[in-house]
Amino acid sequence: MNELCRRSLAFAFVAFVGLAAPSLSRAADAQTSQAQIQLARQAASEGLAAYRAGQFDKALNLFEQAKALYPSAQIVRMIGYSLLALEKWMPAAEAMEAALVSDVAPLSDEDKTDVKEQLAKAMAHIGVLNVTSKVPGAKLVVDDQPAANLPLAKPVWLSPGKHKIVVSAPDHEDEVQEIELEGGKPLELSIDPKELKKEAPPPPPPPPPPPPARKNWIPQQRLIGLVATGVGAGLGLGTLGASLASIHLRNNVARDIQIHERMYGTNCSRGDVSFCQLDRDLIAADGRDANTMRDLSVGLGISALVLGAGGIVLTIFAVPEEPAKPKDEAPPTAQKGAGIRSFACGPLGGFGVSCAGTF
Template identity: 30%
Template sequence: IMLATATAYAGEQEVAEARQAYREATAAVQAGDLDKALELFERAAAASPHAATHLAAGRTAFTLGNKARAADHFTRALQLGLEGADAKEAKTKLDQVSAQLGSVRITGTGGTVRMDGGTRLPTPAILHGVSGAHALEITKGDQRATVTVELEIGGQKAIDLDEALAPKADTAPAIPPPVPDKPERVSSFPNALTWVGVTGLVLGGLGGGATAGVGVAALSAKDDFLASRTQEDFDTAESLEMGTNISIGLSVGFGVLGASLLLGSVFMEEDAAATTALTADGFVIRF
């Protein structure tokens, strides 16, 4: 009983507020303040929806040139059972303005809806707008959602109240893996190949010095043999000549090997710098 009494009292208060807003709106119309009148008519309709109130709001919006709000109110007035000449007027004006608008039908009960911050209407409802994107605010109890709807002149979209308010699956885009920083190239020059090449050149140089010394000794031993003609001097000269030839071969071999290794290490260093490059996008480019 107490709940029924409280509900009846709340209903009476809403009706009283609606009547007061309607009277103030009528006075604003008579004073020529149509913007204030439209605001008050809409306040009255929100407090206690009635066909006559929506008709008055529709007429005011129509006079102001606000086609979308006029269409919303004329539609609502007809839904609430407007009859007779008033219904004919609402239908005629609705046809006029709706030909220049698109609309969205919201199905389902127990919620409210408004478009682009305009009039909030209970569902089911039909809202109108010019061609383009519009923000549709939908509520039902504690549930709220904002849906973007694209309207076309003469077309009508349909949105289900409960589907629009249903929790959406997480559609957050996958976070791409972090792009590694471009590694700083640490030069390995001089490398092991370089050191081997240098060693070869050094050995080649030492061998060249040794070859010169052995060569001089071989020439001296040859002169001694020519003077003495002994077997001992012949053997000495022959041994020194063979040592000279071996020393020449080793010196040249070490020198060529060292020079080749040095050149190879230089080319390898340059090739390694240009073989692979890491771009800012993490792609490897090979040259």
């Protein structure tokens, strides 16, 4: 580190001189006041003194103050050198890279060459990782750091040693790897996560079974329904006839009672008692016949209603039945064979005459 300090100290004096140069001041006049530049010079001068004394923490603090006032490339360079002396490798490398690209009092080519040499010393203690992927939308996660989109804007700087990296992408499996980085040896990786296997969609549910075919409740349901309806209609006519007959008999009985009472009185008080009693018996017989016809009409009416309604229901809900298939006829070959006669028997073979028999 002594060689580094001596070399850096020499360049520190150059930086201090560069800070005070009028040309640099004129370049910064547009954005920085002379008072700020003067304060930056003072802080940088104190930082150089601390740097010469080996007080690198103090020097770093003073150079940071100077940078806040006037961020020239030389001051940023000295921040990097101070960090390098403190063996803070990654901050030192970042500061020296910033000094190389700074446009505030930019470094000369000679200064840039020296910064690159010191930067290489810092990078010897830094692991460099660059990951690429052919999968669109891939992202990289290193250890617990936030995810970064691939391709990377710049390689990732990490401390040497083992690290865990995860490359992920939409609709792809995460690719996880354990890597080991060495200082000064960049590692290039190309990682393509595997596409997730999409499960086949479940087959559509089977269609619901068709409703069971309607069947007749009984064989020949339509015919039976029509017959029952016809019988019910016939019984209805019979009911009407029996009712009319019953009414006619009742009217006759009522009329006969009136005639009987006029001729024989209420209790056979007039006329011949025997004839009176005979007449009463006849009238009673006609009354019984009228009651019988009334009961018959009621029974016929109920039967007609039941048969008619049942027949109508059977007819309405009857399903057309397929006609019975005719029995298979004999094969045409068999039919033809039945009429074949033996030519050896002559024209009489068809009449059952045996060719071997005698007449």
